[in-house]
Amino acid sequence: MRKYNIALLPGDGVGPEVVKEGEKVLRAVSKVVGLDLDYQEYYVGNQRYLEHGEVLPEQTFQDCKAADAILMGAIGLPRAGMKPVTDKYGTEVTGHLMFKLRFDLDLFAGVRPIKSFPGVPSALAGKDRKIDLIILRESTEGLFSSYGGGGVVNDACAYDTQIITRKGTERAARYCFELAIGRNGRPVDGKRLVTCTHKGNVFRSFAYMTKVFNEVAEEYKESVDSELCMIDALTLLMTQRPENYDIILAENMHGDIISDMAAAYVGGMGMAPSGDIGFEHGLFQPSHGSAPTIAGKGLANPTGTILSAKMMLDWLGRKHEDAALTKAAQLIDDAVYQTFLEGVRTSDVAGTASTSMFGDTVVKHIMK
Template sequence: MSEYEIAVVHGDGIGPEVCAAAKSVVEAVPGLTGLNYVEYPGGANEYLRSGSALPTQTLEGCRKAHAVLHGATGIPGVTYADGTETGIEFGLQLRFALDLFANVRPIRLREGVRSRLAGRQAGDIDYVIVRENTEGLYAARGTGIILRDETATDTLVMTRKGIERVCRFAFELARSRNGAPGDGKKRVTCCDKANVLRSYAFFRRVFDEVAEQYPDIEVDYAYADAMTCYMVERPEHFDVIVTENMFGDIISDLAACTVGSMGMSPSGEVGDEHGFFQAAHGSAPTIAGQNIANPYGSILSAATMLEWLGKRHNDERLSAGARAIEAAVDQALRDPSGLTRDIGGQASTTDVTQRVISFLR
């Protein structure tokens, strides 16, 4: 029986609470053994303690692990001299160091959760945002220039290699899905600003070149500003969306609110060799320690981790564990007692955790 090492970084704010919930759910999957957890520090509190949000031992631990499970990092008041947050350095630098080029963010409206879009029901919204994760505007992190306290610049970076691989990832993902809810078509939508900037026009051109290799997948386009309208007006049209780093960050937050809240949004950041799994939300320090944070996003991220590990290592035990967690989450949400405050209920973090575990058993 295979053994897998999971690096666990709890982080800041609600990070330790939701990360513990995810870990507890994975540990409760019947018959799922062989996962060994090793905890490492990281985030804003670690920066205050040691001067680094991503200590060397944490980076090396994440590099050698089979996967990384994370809570959340960042505290708004803990910043560098330039005003940027220290805690998020953990995730940003880990993406670059482990080459986690595809940030996969599933957007699915589940039964029992009310959409903020009128009239939408479970099954109406079910698509995936694939966010390029190592280039774009965020590649300028720490390298921007402030000239004489009058002018500030950050450089948007795109490479052919980076665009090709994330677009290919998106098309391969579309092949594995059932298509858009509205018409059942397997479709990849390119979200950009190709009408304004050369960098995005280049992104679209390379996207088109990759698309030629997938004649079975419908090709679609949306400018980023229009996309924010389409995601509200006709979310059933989308199957897979691929986009640049910053645009992916922005539209995935909007998308999460259409399926309940940011607390319902899992993510998996993957490359050719490594995988990093966390909910798409932040550390929410204003509610930390109150046992009211929504852990579903983290629990579903842990399921995504098992699915990724299962495929990577051809281990059906892990894949079955992922399916079991997904099913347990769906059952937990069907009754109001499984809803946290952000999605219209009163359940606590531990209430949800135990409820999901009860359906696993």
């Protein structure tokens, strides 16, 4: 049996609480399936920055790089008066951790599943809507390429630059099509579909992105359909009929925005897992922030973290061709579904369960 080393980064606010539940579920499923997961926890985040002047020590980064996968909670901690912790340039120090990991580990595929669960209220009109789509945010370029760059000129203007490369678009697009092949298609009719969203009618960078996307789409045309949709139109159409979408490829900033919006379709940020994935490394975390106002109160929804742990096992299973990991991932997914079917929900999704009670119920279903 192969041992897998998991780096745990609980982070700030509710991060430690939700990571605790994720680890609890991982330990339970490891017993059932027979996995050898070794956990090492590291102190990172904005609170660490306030105490030590750094969010991510170099040795911790090297340990994360050497780990088989990373499971993170949430990063970010406002000061008194709800002001964010910023560096000398006025930007939040959270980015010093997130972009160090994404850029230096080449985590180009920001995979954001948006999936409905029974009994969870949605911001959309209509009940019992079947939503199961993935937003893939290219995570190493786009507007975020300017992180640490850009500038301010004579306190009169500021600038940042968007970068779109052939390499970045090709590999993100291929990741989308490969994901689509392994799924059941969009809920409305089962069609496997990759939608590339853009603003190519205005910006050359996006026009280039769609050109490269279409070239990749041609390679997969026998098995997966493709389409282009401008970002402003997509926000309307996706909100009206999310069932019409399967996989959506987006530039970094666009993906950041629409994935948060789409989380409201399935109950909010507490329901949304994510994975920042590369060819060699993977970082998995809930999409929500640190929510410091509810930290320590047992109110945080651990669903996003638990499903991120599920994504981690699935990715490791495919990477290492380990069927036990893939089975464990499916067990977690089934157990979360059964937990919601039982009516166990946290307060953010119209329930009364505490953070730990939700995790305990998922464990109960795993053990069944």
